[in-house]
Amino acid sequence: MDRRQFSKTLAAAGAASALSPFGILRAQSQRLKVGVILPRSGVQGFIGQSCQKGADLAPGVIREMLGVDIELMNADWESNVDTARTRAERLIQEGAHVLVGPFDSGAATAIAQVAEQRGVPFVINIAAAPPITEQGYKFVFRNFQTAGDIVRNGLALIGDLFRATNTVPRTAVFMHVNDTFGQAMARGIGAILPTQTQLPFKIVETISYDPAAKDLTVEIGKAKATNADFLLLVCRLNDAILLRREMVKQRWYPMGVISPGSPGMYEEQFFKALGKHSEHCISNVPWYNPNAELTKVVEKAFLKQNPKDKLVFHGLNAGFTFEAILIAADSYKRARSTEPKTLAEAIRQTNITSKMMLGGPIKFNAKGQVEGIGSACLQNLNLVPTVVLPQAAATAKPVFPMPRA
Amino acid sequence: MRAKILLSILLLVLVFFPTFAGPYALSVATLILFFAYAGQAWNVMMGFAGQLSLGHSLYVGVGAYAAAGLYFHTGLGAWAGIWLAILLCMLLGAAIGFLAFRFGISGVYFALLTIAFAEFTRIGFDHIQWLGGPGGLFIKVEHRTGWDLVNLRGTPAMFYYVMLALCALAFIFCFLLLKSKAGYYWQAIRENEEAAQALGINTFRWKMLAVVISSAMTSVAGVFYAFYYNNLFPEQIFHISRSIEIILGPIIGGIGTLFGPILGAAVLILLSDGITEGLAALGWEFPGVKQVFYGLVLLVVVMFLPRGIWPALARRLGVGK
Numbered sequence: 001m002d003r004r005q006f007s008k009t010l011a012a013a014g015a016a017s018a019l020s021p022f023g024i025l026r027a028q029s030q031r032l033k034v035g036v037i038l039p040r041s042g043v044q045g046f047i048g049q050s051c052q053k054g055a056d057l058a059p060g061v062i063r064e065m066l067g068v069d070i071e072l073m074n075a076d077w078e079s080n081v082d083t084a085r086t087r088a089e090r091l092i093q094e095g096a097h098v099l100v101g102p103f104d105s106g107a108a109t110a111i112a113q114v115a116e117q118r119g120v121p122f123v124i125n126i127a128a129a130p131p132i133t134e135q136g137y138k139f140v141f142r143n144f145q146t147a148g149d150i151v152r153n154g155l156a157l158i159g160d161l162f163r164a165t166n167t168v169p170r171t172a173v174f175m176h177v178n179d180t181f182g183q184a185m186a187r188g189i190g191a192i193l194p195t196q197t198q199l200p201f202k203i204v205e206t207i208s209y210d211p212a213a214k215d216l217t218v219e220i221g222k223a224k225a226t227n228a229d230f231l232l233l234v235c236r237l238n239d240a241i242l243l244r245r246e247m248v249k250q251r252w253y254p255m256g257v258i259s260p261g262s263p264g265m266y267e268e269q270f271f272k273a274l275g276k277h278s279e280h281c282i283s284n285v286p287w288y289n290p291n292a293e294l295t296k297v298v299e300k301a302f303l304k305q306n307p308k309d310k311l312v313f314h315g316l317n318a319g320f321t322f323e324a325i326l327i328a329a330d331s332y333k334r335a336r337s338t339e340p341k342t343l344a345e346a347i348r349q350t351n352i353t354s355k356m357m358l359g360g361p362i363k364f365n366a367k368g369q370v371e372g373i374g375s376a377c378l379q380n381l382n383l384v385p386t387v388v389l390p391q392a393a394a395t396a397k398p399v400f401p402m403p404r405a
Numbered sequence: 406m407r408a409k410i411l412l413s414i415l416l417l418v419l420v421f422f423p424t425f426a427g428p429y430a431l432s433v434a435t436l437i438l439f440f441a442y443a444g445q446a447w448n449v450m451m452g453f454a455g456q457l458s459l460g461h462s463l464y465v466g467v468g469a470y471a472a473a474g475l476y477f478h479t480g481l482g483a484w485a486g487i488w489l490a491i492l493l494c495m496l497l498g499a500a501i502g503f504l505a506f507r508f509g510i511s512g513v514y515f516a517l518l519t520i521a522f523a524e525f526t527r528i529g530f531d532h533i534q535w536l537g538g539p540g541g542l543f544i545k546v547e548h549r550t551g552w553d554l555v556n557l558r559g560t561p562a563m564f565y566y567v568m569l570a571l572c573a574l575a576f577i578f579c580f581l582l583l584k585s586k587a588g589y590y591w592q593a594i595r596e597n598e599e600a601a602q603a604l605g606i607n608t609f610r611w612k613m614l615a616v617v618i619s620s621a622m623t624s625v626a627g628v629f630y631a632f633y634y635n636n637l638f639p640e641q642i643f644h645i646s647r648s649i650e651i652i653l654g655p656i657i658g659g660i661g662t663l664f665g666p667i668l669g670a671a672v673l674i675l676l677s678d679g680i681t682e683g684l685a686a687l688g689w690e691f692p693g694v695k696q697v698f699y700g701l702v703l704l705v706v707v708m709f710l711p712r713g714i715w716p717a718l719a720r721r722l723g724v725g726k
Contacts, residue, residue, distance in 0.1 A: 040692035049692060076681075076692055081634065081641060082436055086678070089429035105541060109636040113546055117561065118428065131543035131636075147540065180539035180640040183531055187538065 031069040032332045034058075034325055035096030037087050037111060039103060042079025047317055051103055051125060053309070054318030057301040058325040065297070068329040081106045088114040088122075097338040098123060098328040100321065105129035112140045121331075121344045125324040126317065133369040139344050141368040143323055143357075145286050145375070151188035152196075153375035154260030154284035158232075159198050160389050161258070161282070161377055165400040169229035169255055171204045175219065175243070176234035178208040185234040185262060204228050211239050216246045224252040230401075231257045233265075240264035241273045248277050255401035259283040266378050266385035268313040278380050280402035282388075287358055287376035288319040289393040294356045298322060312384055319357050326352065327362060358393055408724035419569055423562045431561050435633070437674045438568035439626060444654035444666030445575040446622035451652070452661035453579075453588060454615035455595030457512070460519030462647035463526050464494045464620045468627025469637050473544050474536050476556070476632075483557035483632050490624040497522070498620030502613045511598075520645060527643030541638040544631065557632035564633050571629070572667065575622060579663055582618070591615055595661070623651075657706055659713025668715045676702055 036055045039048035052074070059070040073096050077084035084107035088099060092114065099115055099122040102108055108127035115122035116137050124132065124142040128150060133142050145153065162168060174189070176182040186206070193199070205226045209219045220243065223231065231254050235243065244257070244265075257280075259265055265281040288295050302311040302318065311318065327350055332338065335346035352362040358374030365371055377389035381396055388398035423431055443465065450456050471493050472486025501522055505515045531539045552559040557567070582588050590611045593601040602608050631637055641647070658669025680698045684691075710717050 041696060045692060074690065076695075078695075085634070086429065086432045086436065089432045093427055093429045106634075106636055106638050106641055109543065110634055113635060114428075114432075116546070129541055129543070129636075131541075135543075135546045137546070180531060180638065184539045187534075187540075 031071045032329060032338060033071045033073055033095055033097045034328055035073045035075060035088070035091030035094075035099045035101075036321075036325075037075045037077050037084060037091065037099060037101035037107075038321075039079040039107070040074075040076040044079040044103065047103055048076070048079075050314045050317035051101075051321040053302065053306060053314050054125075054321035055100070055325060057298065057305050057318075058322050058329075061297055061301045061322070062326060062329045065326075066329055066333050068333050070325065070329055077102055077107055079104075081110050085110040085114055089118075092118050092120050096120065097332070097340070098343060100125055100324045100328060103127065103317070105132060108132050108142075112137055115139045119340045119344075121328070121340060121347055123324040123327050123347065125321045133367045137368060139340070141327070141347050141364055141370075143327060143362055143370045143373070144320055145373045146369070147184060147188060148192070149373070150261040150286065150375070151185065151192050153286075155189070155192060155196050155199065157284040157375055157377045157389055158258055158260060159196065161398055161400055162200065164389060164391070164398055167255065167400055168200045170201055171226070171228040172201045172230050172232045173223045173226045173228035173254075174203045174206045174232045174234075175223060176206070176208050177211040177236055177239055179211045179236075181236070181262070182208065182211070182234050185260075189232075189234075189260060201229065203232065209239065211236055213239060213242065216243050217250075219243075220246040220250050220252060224250055228254060230255040233257055233259050234262045235259060235264040236262070237264045237267050237269055241270060244270075244274055244277055244281070253402075253404050257281045257402070259285075261285055261375070265380065266313075266315075268310075271380070271383045275383070278383065280399055281380045282398075282400075283378045283385070284375050285378060286316055286320070286373055287378060287387065288315050288356045289358050289376075290387050290395050291393055292354075292356055294354055298356055310384075315385070323355060323357055323362065326355075358390070407722070411722065411724060416573070423565055428561060431565055433674060433678055435561065435565045435568050437670050438565070438572050439629065439633075440650065440654050440670035440674065441667040442568065442572045442575050442629075443623060443626040443651045444658070444670055445572070445579055445663075446619050446626065447651055448655045448660065448662075448666050449579060449582065449622065450615050450619035452655060452665070453583065453595065454591040454612055455598075456612060456615060457516045458519040458616075458619070459516045459645070459648050459652070460521070460523035461619075461623055461651050462643050462645065463497065463519070463523035464623035465627040465630060465647060465651070466523075466526065466530070466637075466639070466642040467493050467497060468624030469631035469642055470530065470536055470542065470627075471624070472628040473542055473631035473637055477542060477544055478535075482553075482555045483628055484555050487625060487628045490628050491621045494620040494624035494627075495617050498616045499613065502616035506609050506612050520648075523643050523645065523648065527639045530639035530643065537637070539639060541636055544635045546635050557629070564629075568629060571625060576663060576667070578622075583663065587611060587614060592661075653703075655713075657703065657713060659715035662713065662715045662719075664719070665713050665715040668718070669713065672706075672714060 038051045062068055062070055073091055075087040075091055077087050084102055088111040102111055103126045105127045108124050116139050121139050126144050128147040130146040176186045207219050207223055261284055266283045271278045299311045331343055331346035335342045348364055350362055355362055358376055360372035362370055376387045378385040379388045379398055386396045387393050388396055447461050450458050468490035471490040472483050475481045475486040505518050536542050547558055552563040590606050594608050598608055653673055654669035655666040659665030680695050
């Protein structure tokens, strides 16, 4: 092939691929095509890939459970909202019957508009901004707690923890990252904590810090000086590691380190980096019920697909992504149709009682929001995040105050 | 003459594009036009007047929040908000320009100043609860089948045509600017500021004009963004990555040219989507591999076409820059 021929071939191939987006329909299949949009690269890539593990195991588990054949159509929105919108358009054009994703409120809003315009059901796996389901959408559904619920449940579990351990801490020092997430959580705590009159403690000092900080000596020194009974912490992964190390260095041993709803302390890297110093930290987050039958099935499938990994380190991400696909499959089974309106109506009528994540049955309200999703009090025990509350889902008893290392 | 014919054909294709394009292609085209427009606005400052801004997300963000906030709290539509957005961004641009040019800050230091302004505005907006704070500002989404240009509510095709009109207007406006006294002064300043000063050009005044025009134009892109996506988060809209996205188009297309920002935006977005499609067709599922390909292609373009794609293409087509 000479240069000219090569150029012509390349041009023809380019034209063919360029024309493919212009509405050429492909043959319909009997399978439910689920468009999974996750941030598998970019700044949220780590979380997106964790969610993807839940999606990857879904077709096998659901085929066994419901007899529904699922075809996953994966799309990476690259942690970029502009891309999220175009990826959603692309998936719908390629024949996705339902969309699932995207682990981000901004992306969820962008995709929701596309889903609504095109009349394709969209089941949100993880995104907490309350307005998403306040827009009067007909095709948008969310099986995740809103930001307010996360804080409310997280604080309520702190009360449960004190009751379960017969402790009455009176003071807390509140430390939080000063990024968007940390500030939103801090505001939520500021608004909700005064309404939780059953909680015996008051916050004696609030200390914010940079999520990219390389040294937290001053902040921990300040926190220690308050002599507070425990540390209420809103963190991310890297700063949580740094902060815990600094606590050990400064020999600060409060009754506990408790997060009312943030990532960081239950993640695998936290255990790998800190070893025994990761022990007894507590995170109150939406989580799966380790005792549920479905969890055991999912865990088995997870181990088969990821022999070197553990479901417990992907609990929130993989769990909610799996459940979002389960909702779609269950609705498809009842609707016996992939026609969008029929499928959306079936999703609205969902009532899944045998579920993986904590809380009541999966039932959508008129706005398309599942209410009553529960949180778990996760305590790091034996280098694994372990559910210690609520009691019905617990696999161990809470240890509070935390013993000195 | 040849340039006019080619431009007419392109315009014709773009006008009729929604009639044969699917929704996906339309959304990609809208994105291209958005970045082409924002790139054109940035080009006024850097391409024409030689002032490097790495913080243009500031004007996109402030413009977006101004119009969206007005709509959210008072119900006044986008075409009312656009004036507030322009006014605020002109004032901001003037403030930055004054600080920099009055005290002789230029080059990379000026670029740093623009980043700093964008960054502390982002932090500031995180604390404005009236505009949603870090939790984001969500505009009520209404599903409409018709076009409501006054409130910028309507179908994806409407948003496409709005962006197309903005691009066309920006193109004409920039063409007129380049041919005006300001355009010649800016180019003189860009090439050699001391020489321009020696010729009696009030460089402070003309650089200020470039900054103010560029910021005002960019704010309009922000208004569009707010009503197209219907949600704004300070973390996303003011982020430096958005500024980089804006300037990549003109850099790849050709800085200082009229057609460079349009061509650059088209090449970048089509390349990005093309690589995604290509990898999907090959069955490759490696997250992040696209970015590697994307980076490599950009590297090749920068190495072999350091002045951008358009000047080389224009030469081949036998048309002016």
